[in-house]
Structures are given as C-alpha cells and as structure tokens.
Amino acid sequence: MVIRGYRPTDHSACRRLWAELTSEHRRLYPDAPPVPAATPAAVGEFGTATSPADAASGAGFEEYLTRLDLSGMWVAQHGDDGVVGFVGLILQGRAGSVDPVVVTAQRRGQGVGRALLGYVAEQARRRGMRELTISPALRNLEAIRCLYHAGFDAAATVTLALDLTGRNGQWRDGLDLHGVQFRY
Numbered sequence: 001m002v003i004r005g006y007r008p009t010d011h012s013a014c015r016r017l018w019a020e021l022t023s024e025h026r027r028l029y030p031d032a033p034p035v036p037a038a039t040p041a042a043v044g045e046f047g048t049a050t051s052p053a054d055a056a057s058g059a060g061f062e063e064y065l066t067r068l069d070l071s072g073m074w075v076a077q078h079g080d081d082g083v084v085g086f087v088g089l090i091l092q093g094r095a096g097s098v099d100p101v102v103v104t105a106q107r108r109g110q111g112v113g114r115a116l117l118g119y120v121a122e123q124a125r126r127r128g129m130r131e132l133t134i135s136p137a138l139r140n141l142e143a144i145r146c147l148y149h150a151g152f153d154a155a156a157t158v159t160l161a162l163d164l165t166g167r168n169g170q171w172r173d174g175l176d177l178h179g180v181q182f183r184y
Contacts, residue, residue, distance in 0.1 A: 001112065003119040006073035006086065011061075013083035014075065019058035021102045028139045031170040064088070071096065071127070074119055076103070076112045087116040089123060096124045098134040108142070117150040135159065138175070138184040 006014070064070070069091045076085035085103035089096050098120055103112045124132045133156055136143045158177065163170075171183035 001079070001084070001115065002077050003074055003115055004077060006075055010075050010083050010086070014073075014086050015058035015061045017058070017083070017086055017102045017104060018061035018064070018100075020104060021100060022058065022060060024140070025137065028137055029170060072120075072123060074116065074123075076107075076116055078107065078112075081107070085112045085116055087120045089120050092133075094129060095131040095133065096120075096127070096129045098132060101134070113143075113146050114150045117147070117152075121151070131156070133157075139172075 067090070071089045071091045073086060073088045075083045078084045081104075084107040085101070087101045088099050090099045098117065101113055101116055101120075103116070121132055134147060134152055135157075136147060138144075160182070173181070173183055175182040175184045
C-alpha cells in the first residue's frame with residue numbers, strides 16, 4: 001500500500017468512499033439529517049445528501065472538493081484494489097483538522113486508517129501546525145479506537161447538542177463526562 005497525493009483520476013474512487021462513509025453515518029444516526037459537506041466533520045460523520053440516491057452516489061464529495069480551507073488530500077492505494085481510503089487536511093489558523101478519514105469497509109482493521117492518519121500528521125508537522133484535531137462521531141467506537149491508537153489521545157473539545165426537533169429517541173444513554181451523564 002502507498003499513501004500519495006490525491007489526483008483527479010482518483011475522483012470516482014473517492015466519491016465511492018464518500019458514499020460509504022455517508023451510509024455509515026446514516027447507520028449510526030438513522031434519524032439525523034445529513035451533515036453538510038461545507039462544515040467541519042469527521043470519521044463517520046459527513047456528507048451532503050438530500051436523498052438516499054445522493055447519499056448512495058457520494059454527491060457530497062463534489063462540495064467537499066470546493067472547500068477553501070482544504071489544505072490537502074491523500075489517498076491510500078492498494079496494489080490490487082486501487083484507492084482504498086483517503087484523508088483530508090483542513091486549515092484552522094495555525095492548527096489543522098483531519099476531515100475526513102475514510103477507509104473502505106473491506107480494508108478496515110488492516111492499518112490503512114492508521115497509515116493515512118500518520119501521513120496527514122507528518123504533513124501537518126511539515127507545515128508548522130501546532131495541533132491536529134479530529135472529531136469522530138461519538139457512536140463510531142471503531143473509529144474512536146483507531147484514532148486513539150494512532151496517537152489522538154488528548155481530548156481537546158467537546159461538542160454538546162440540544163435536540164430541537166423532538167427526535168429524543170435517536171439518543172442513547174450512557175456517557176459519563178466529569179460526573180455528568182449525557183446521551184449520545
């Protein structure tokens with residue numbers, strides 16, 4: 001496997017990966033609206049799809065490519081399978097944010113995500129960034145564990161939500177943070 005810069009010829013493969021990740025987000029949060037691609041997002045939580053057909057096609061990838069704060073994209077290319085993952089680096093002042101990191105389901109658990117994360121971290125160091133963050137979906141335990149093992153072991157921020165839609169059934173009980181119980 002080789003990690004290399006994104007090329008226009010990678011477009012269809014990355015669009016398919018985007019569709020996979022959008023589908024995973026819908027599996028984790030079935031009642032949630034799609035997350036717009038033009039806002040920061042992360043592992044398992046992004047995609048702009050106004051319909052299931054848009055989600056299945058990876059339509060949000062087109063909008064992602066137009067982000068002005070997108071500093072770079074890299075792909076994981078496997079000798080037999082072609083592009084099996086990609087990662088993006090978003091500028092946030094003197095810091096960076098990984099958005100997204102996605103690995104095809106058939107290659108998860110084989111070190112592809114960790115290799116992509118290591119590569120983007122090295123790129124951030126070379127650019128003199130002070131910090132590199134990522135915001136995984138809280139329900140994506142597989143991603144959280146992968147991120148932890150890739151060195152993302154400091155909790156920098158917490159994003160809390162007030163559900164204004166009345167979809168309280170989508171939330172699960174059970175997250176204890178500093179002695180306060182949250183739903184996730």
